[in-house]
Amino acid sequence: MGKYLFLIVSLLTLLLMILAPWAAPMREFDGSGYLLNPLGTINPQGLVLPEGLGFNWLGAALGLWVALLIAASVAMFLPHAETRARMLYILGGVGIAIFVVEAVLFYQAINAVNDAAVAAGARRPPLRRFALSLGVYAGLFYSLGLLLLARMQLLGGLAFLVRMRGLVVPLGSLLLAVLIGAVVVSVLRPGLGAEGVERLGWRELVATELDLVTYTFQILFSPILTLTGIFSSLAFATPLIFTGLAVAFGFRAGLFNIGAPGQLTIGALSAMLAGVYLPLPGWLLLPAAILAAALGGAVWGGVVGWLKARFGANEVINTIMMNYIAASVLLFMISGNEYRFFGQTVWLPFKAEGLEARSHEMQEGARIPLMVNLFVQDGAFSWALPLALLLGLGTYFALRRLDLGRRLLLSLAVVVPGFVVGGLLPGFPIEVPPAMAAQLFNGSFVIAILALIFYNFYLFRSSAGYELRATGLAPRAAEYAGVNLRRKMILAMAIAGALAGLAATHYVLGAGMDGTYRLSQAIPATVGFEGIAVALMGQNTPLGIFFAATLFGVLLSGGVALNAQLGISNQIILVLQALIILLIAVGGLLPRYFTDPLQAAQVETEAKAELEARQARSAPAGGN
Amino acid sequence: MEIFVALFFSTLRQAAPILLTSLGGLFSERSGVVNIGLEGMILFGAAAAAITVNRIEVATGGLEAAWIPWVGLLAGATMGGLVGLVHAIASIKYRANQIVVGTAINIIALGAPSIVLQVLYLNTSTSQPVENRLPNVTLDLGLGTGTISILVVVAFLLVPLIWWVLFKTPWGLRLRAVGEHPEAAETMGVNVIRMRYAAVILSGVLAGIAGAYLSIGFLNQFIRGMSAGIGFIALAALIFGKWHPLGILGATLLFGFAQALAIQLQGGDILPASIVQALPFILTMLVLAGFIGRSRPPAAVGRPYDK
DSSP states (O other), rough: HHHHHHHHHHHHHHHHHHHHHOOOEEOOSSSSSSEEEOOBBOOOOOOOOOOOOOOHHHHHHHHHHHHHHHHHHHHHHSHHHHHHHHHHHHHHHOOOOOOHHHHHHHHHHHHHHHHHHHHHOOOSSSSSSSSEEEHHHHHHHHHHHHHHHHHHHSTTHHHHHHHHHHHHHHHHHHHHHHHHHHHHHHSSSSOTOOOOOOSOOHHHHHHHHHHHHHHHHHHHGGGGGSSHHHHHHHHHHHHHHHHHHHHHHHHHHHHOOOOHHHHHHHOOOOOOOOHHHHOHHHHHHHHHHHHHHHHHHHHHHHHHHHHHHHHHHOOOHHHHHHHHHHHHHHHHHSSOOOETTTEEEEEEOBOOOOOSSSBOOOOOGGGOOOOOHHEETEEEOOOHHHHHHHHHHHHHHHHHTTHHHHHHHHHHHHHHHHHHHHHHHHOOOOOOHHHTTTSOOOOOHHHHHHHHHHHHHHHHSSSHHHHHHHHHHHHHHHHHHHHHHHHHHHHHHHHHHHHHHHHHHIIISOOOTTSSSBBBTOOOOHHHHHHHHHHHHHOOHHHHHHHHHHHHHHHHHHHHHHHHEEEEEEEHHHHHHHHHHHHHTTTGOOOGGGOOOOHHHHHHHHHHHHHHHHHHHHHHHOOO | OHHHHHHHHHHHHHHHHHHHHHHHHHHHHHHOOTTTTTTHHHHHHHHHHHHHHHHHHHHTSSSSOOOHHHHHHHHHHHHHHHHHHHHHHIIISSSOOOHHHHHHHHHOOOOHHHHHHHHSSSSSSBOOSOOOOOOOOEOOSSOOOOEEHHHHHHHHHHHHHHHHHHHHHHHHHHHHHHHHHHHHHTTTTTTHHHHHHHHHHHHHHHHHHHHOOOOOSSSSSSSSTTTTTTHHHHHHHHHTTTTTTTHHHHHHHHHHHHHHHHHTTTSSSSOOOOHHHHHHHHHHHHHHTTTOOOOOOOOOTTOOOOO
8 A cells, every 4th residue: 555655755855746836946025936946937927037047957856866766656666675675765865866867057147147246337136036936845855855755665565664753753743734735825815926917827826835835944044044034043942942841841751731831920020020119239139130030930930849749739720720820910000100909009110110010121231142242252253152061061971980969060160260261261253143133032041041040850761740740640659659649749849830930031031021131011922822833842851841942943033024924914923833832732643653652562572473483594594 | 770780791701611511521431431621621622712713714814704714613522622632542552641641741741732823823822813713692681781792591401401311311221321331331231441532532622612712702802711610610610510410510609700810800999810710720629628418429430441
């Protein structure tokens, strides 16, 4: 059956190559473009390409791909598994090579024309927003699929896939969510450049629609291509790391923490109170404010843990209720100065003057600097942070023989002098482009990384964390082994809350919301829900959470451009995240042995037995 | 006296969507599926109803006819049912964690309407106001009269009907059996999977109707996040009402009264509005902590069924 499915996939790939645009050498701001296809260009808006730009290789490339598709389809029907695998490996490699050649040819041609025009005195390059498109990507994905398929032909292929299920399920879900998102986008609006143009043939309609879908995701993923985009993405990712950790911490302890929005809000509120009003010296104020953020969140989470431990009240509904209560508390604190309680007037000082509901500005000492300013001080590169990082990591890996606690302590002890000494070293002058300095990527990212490290060591390297994970996996067994379940429950919710509360360091202390060091009512509490997607996508592992948060950060950063260019609401990112949650919950629609550890183990055992049987059979033959 | 009449009708208006949603949740949880996605289903229903009515009005050039809001209601109920179907497929067929699925639905409901609104009305938070709303009825209490939407009446009439269905019909008995002990029910020839599908879809339909009430009965447009926690309060009412229609009626009247009181208190000098808004949620937490009576959920609730 698999063979015939593969035939269908090959046919669909061919269809996609025939119908979809292969590349767009130029586009207008609204996305309408000049679309290349081996069977003729599609250009509904009548854009004019500069002289001397030729893409004659497209036809030859299509010929190569057709040959490759046919060869792969034939190879799948070969009787011998090992030959089949070898053929597919080769064909996959060839496909990737074709893709690379296509990319090089395309970008070389474009750059040559642009360089020539600029050299001739044009104010800006004539070709803009150029990129490869779906037709070429289809070949790349097909080739990558061939490589995977080749591995599947060999013995233990399925077991290999099942062993990698921590990657397969999230990535499969991401892929499916992207596909659903593509369908939604194509239903929502007409194809790029097809609007208002009459007498478009069906081929143009299909091509512009496919172009729309491709360009949408190109915009969404485009921030990874520039340093400015990466800064912006990491700024979006920072709060997601915190809330992702908050949700994942709950999952590890067997609790579902939907309360990250509320914990974040209360954390922000207490960070604001500390940052604005605490009369402390500058060097103490920032740590105090950060601690306040964590404490605020910890209290908000801890209450729910206590209610569950003491009264058995379900933490899911309680955390949701606490979200609404937190929103009310925030509104009460910063939306007005004068309140009437039973006829008495109460005066609250927290709201700043003006129409907007926002707090006063943080004191200087409570502000977290921008990341750019951490690396570059007074126009010169500062060695403080790099040296501290280098020394810390070096110490940690050098002291392998010591026990973990001392290793961590010594590493931290080395970091501080490293930071000081690095600050004294003469740096080389460096210029920061204004676009990068404008990104709200601030020092709270460092705190996020520290939170990730804490999560890793607490959960996976300490006995307290071991007990916590045991509580999550098998509460009764943990209790039998002497774990105090109620205490663990409260502790877990408090730590989860503290992690969510720390997200406030980005928004309030780091001015990550709009560049002002204030708490405002617009603080995006839904980031707490997005944390669920981060935790699930990252499979509750520290590295996974980091990458998932970064991925969503990239999408959120791209969503801003998407809204501006194509008029598609950036809420689509929220929907994509929710779809990913849903799809991971159903195991990416994959067979059950990908999600059930017992069945997964069975698959691996069977593969091992088969391998051993094969070896037993071939060994005497080799001996003769 | 007048203020009490106003408070009474306001309570009914506030309680109706909670009641509809909670009765929907009753089916789902009695069959053994936790439906935390009710909040999202309300939003989907509300958006579908308002947008459908508005589109009909636009297509007919502002026609005012009695049938239009009913089509909107149908659209809302269908949309709720479809979302319920998604929940059912994920949590029954794929045995997914029911709370994760419900949460995903709630988050989709936060974002998806905005995307459609952006395309239709060029903003992400509200739909165009509609002219054709669901009809109102006027009730005379003797002390004074009040106007309520017909759906409010329907919601309260549903209580005895659902009580009868759940406790006096074979179908109801089977449903309860499926939620208490699915293996036993299966042995007796009950199709557990089918019962659960029906129950979850039904809960979506009722939540969708509650949403339609909000957008084309209570108000005249869809507003982003207009459910404002009703779905969760409905879940709390379900727990507080001990998974029984009459208990739910009592619980929703209490929550409805709290909200009606909040509206009456707003703008006065007794309590600030932001504090009053939080009251139903604080009340819910007190209820859940068991300060006001204990309750026991259906035994198999939250557990995926494996043959």
